[in-house]
Amino acid sequence: MNEYRTRLEAARRVMDAQGVDALCLSVGSDLPYLTGYRAMPLERVTMLIVPREGSAHLVVPGLEAPRVSVPDNAFEVVGWAELDDPIATIDGYLGEAETVAIGDETWARFVLELQHAGPSRSYVGASDLMAELRMVKSPAEIDALRRAARTVDTVVDEMADVRFSGRTERSISRELIERTTSLGHDTMDFWIVASGPNGASPHHEPGDRVIERGDAVVVDFGGTQDGYCSDTTRMFVVGEAPYGFDAAYDVLREAQACAVDAVRPGVTAGSIDSVARDMITEAGYGDLFIHRLGHGIGMDTHEHPYIIEGNGQVLEAGMAFSIEPGIYSPGEWGMRIEDIVVVTPQGVERLNTSDRAYRVVD
Numbered sequence: 001m002n003e004y005r006t007r008l009e010a011a012r013r014v015m016d017a018q019g020v021d022a023l024c025l026s027v028g029s030d031l032p033y034l035t036g037y038r039a040m041p042l043e044r045v046t047m048l049i050v051p052r053e054g055s056a057h058l059v060v061p062g063l064e065a066p067r068v069s070v071p072d073n074a075f076e077v078v079g080w081a082e083l084d085d086p087i088a089t090i091d092g093y094l095g096e097a098e099t100v101a102i103g104d105e106t107w108a109r110f111v112l113e114l115q116h117a118g119p120s121r122s123y124v125g126a127s128d129l130m131a132e133l134r135m136v137k138s139p140a141e142i143d144a145l146r147r148a149a150r151t152v153d154t155v156v157d158e159m160a161d162v163r164f165s166g167r168t169e170r171s172i173s174r175e176l177i178e179r180t181t182s183l184g185h186d187t188m189d190f191w192i193v194a195s196g197p198n199g200a201s202p203h204h205e206p207g208d209r210v211i212e213r214g215d216a217v218v219v220d221f222g223g224t225q226d227g228y229c230s231d232t233t234r235m236f237v238v239g240e241a242p243y244g245f246d247a248a249y250d251v252l253r254e255a256q257a258c259a260v261d262a263v264r265p266g267v268t269a270g271s272i273d274s275v276a277r278d279m280i281t282e283a284g285y286g287d288l289f290i291h292r293l294g295h296g297i298g299m300d301t302h303e304h305p306y307i308i309e310g311n312g313q314v315l316e317a318g319m320a321f322s323i324e325p326g327i328y329s330p331g332e333w334g335m336r337i338e339d340i341v342v343v344t345p346q347g348v349e350r351l352n353t354s355d356r357a358y359r360v361v362d
Helices: 003-018 030-035 062-067 086-094 108-117 127-134 139-159 169-182 196-200 245-261 269-282
Strands: 022-025 047-051 057-061 076-080 099-102 122-125 187-195 216-225 232-238 294-296 303-307 320-323 326-329 333-336 339-343 348-350 359-361
Touching: 003 022, 003 030, 003 047, 003 127, 022 030, 022 086, 030 047, 030 127, 047 086, 057 062, 057 086, 062 076, 076 086, 086 108, 099 108, 108 122, 127 303, 139 169, 139 216, 139 232, 139 320, 139 339, 169 187, 169 216, 187 196, 196 216, 196 326, 196 333, 216 333, 232 333, 245 269, 245 320, 245 326, 245 333, 245 339, 245 348, 269 303, 269 320, 303 320
Parallel strands: 022 099, 057 076, 099 122, 232 359
Antiparallel strands: 022 047, 047 057, 187 216, 216 232, 294 303, 294 320, 320 339, 326 333, 339 348
């Protein structure tokens, strides 16, 4: 199957619809999505140039060229030597292009140099173009997301038998990393362990706080396996839950379940956020739910579609994203439940299947 040729042709169709003459992609996941090659973030520029018509060229530092394979003969590799001017090479392949969509993660210095080389061109961000291509996952991509989800589910179950009390957040996070990579993840991208009052900070970085009995612990972690990402959050309670925690957790768990059940083709991303948010607000915790409900996931942990109030993006079969409501009581505790889901023709599939009840640990 000519997967990468198919993706490049799809990109050209979207370029035509959006009035884009050429697409330029450097570091980030948009490049490997179209080529299978992930560029190192170097001071030496790498750039894929896709014209609306004609051949695509991947301009790479000569010393990096041996790392590039060309699936499906979908593009040509152009290596540049240390004394060459790669911006001039890229400018040459852009030719008469008037509107150029450039990858959002391209280094600013390279964008400025391209603008200087072609001052008559109009440069726009490529995020909308690439989101249209990447939001709906293929069956192979969904299988990869399933495998990654199974790995972190296994780790969650294993952590239920781990002693938390008397250990630092940092110690627990190291154990998460070791267990997840030993079970198949190639990299770990984040590892939140937030105990007690630290749980009220959704993106808390594990530190030297010693976990105590009576603490609620937010464990949110994920990484990359076979090129696709995982992301899950489960709750652990050391001994007895803190005051007010159980009542709030019952609300959170029901809100998360109802939001998942509301996912289906044809509804908007914003409407799914509203399902969970309205339930949490009606229960009196609305001011303590301080972030969007979810984010898309694929080759990046955070990508389109974003499940947030007001987003009119209509959901389609094949879209994958998180459902992760949270309630955060400053100075006391925090809680979050997160699953990755995929929109199916009939409704929704949860990729994370581990128990959503909080685990009581020593």
